[in-house]
Amino acid sequence: MTKQQANWSPYDNNGGTCVAVAGADYCVIAADTRMSTGYNILTRDYSKIIKLADRCVMASSGFQADVRALQKVLASRHLIYQHQHNKQMSCPAMGQLLSNTLYYKRFFPYYSFNVLGGLDSEGKGCVFTYDAVGSYERVGYSSQGSGATLIMPFLDNQLKSPSPLLLPAKDAVTPLSESEAIDLVKTCFASATERDIYTGDKLEIVILNGSGIRREEMDLRKD
């Protein structure tokens, strides 16, 4: 008698790519809006971006049901924080909360690949990048998801991140202007869409700066 094997997987990969770029006084967070399963497209219009706090936006790709559950947990924790502290969570604080939330399910992970973007307490752009179990670091820019392998090297080339081994530590935020950064992100997605079958349809961009938060959209190839 052989052991019964599972005949279904609790996970699925619904695809998609996320990118975030931090600037001196802004942050750009972007993700495509395609949701797929296997070789099928389920919908061309699903947002992977959520505003967690006034100065903190998260983009996540991976298994959509886990992403949604994670978003709900964080939103709920933020509400409690607001009740207890009478203020919004800062982006670095949310960064730590996200890490802890992910590690909490270390032995049945949220299959969610996240980038957190926002403004830190000094108003400077900040980006945090995560793996599925909560390992994270603050960076100047990052990409996650199915197109990340295509986008990350391009971002490395364009944004010339200083070596983290330097002393004193050099800031990783890009000297690019806000509009230049947005253009760069659009270029990233246009290129990733060409070669990654799970990326496409539409690009949703969220820009956070001193004046607040705004959204932009761009069509991507639908094939």
Added chain:
Amino acid sequence: LQVMDSAPVENSLMSSESDIQRTQYPYVTGTSVVGIKYKDGILLAADMGGSYGSTIRYKSVERLKPVGKHSLLGASGEISDFQEIMKYLDELILYDNMWDDGNSFGPKEVHNYLTRVMYNRRNKFNPLWNSLVLGGVKNGQKYLGSVSMIGVHYEDNHVATGFGNHLARPILRDEWHENLSYEEGVKLLEKCMRVLLYRDRSAVNKLQIAKITEEGVTISQPYSLKTFWNFSAFQNPTVGAEGSW
């Protein structure tokens, strides 16, 4: 089910005597459900087959059901799990009615509830083996969503489950547009269901189309689609290869 091992390890992916109920197979299943938004509301279509593996065991299974005043649920997958979901929803609507506060759950709320139920069952490794389509209208707002057995959910102008994703969605992507009339919508759904009938071996030629508008729900009487086999290739199939099989 005895686990014969010198060092038995209970892993949530392997069932043993204590949790034999977890990992599952579906037994009696329904095939595709297709749904579209149209001018006045939502149209859902599903056939009435309940398959037991490769046998078409039941031919009068109603897979489209109203939920509360504003929603319609269509289910594919394990029929007994669908019946269980209807019990959960009946209780949900009952409690909603008992508030007696003039408010009632719309399709968005029901869809969210179903998503949470499906996801939580998946988390316990004991899924409800269904793919659901939830459509409705409330206060003029049309809503059409889908949830899978592992909690993957989305809304769109047209949705489908199972084979419908492969065969019906491409037709809908090409021919769906905003403000379809009722007749156009039914024609479009029938086109999808006909293709499914030709190509899905678990499809049966007995279907229902359900409509939901602000006014309420109508589920049609079961009927059959006309099929067309008068293609010249079917007339004399072996011409050109006489003697071969």
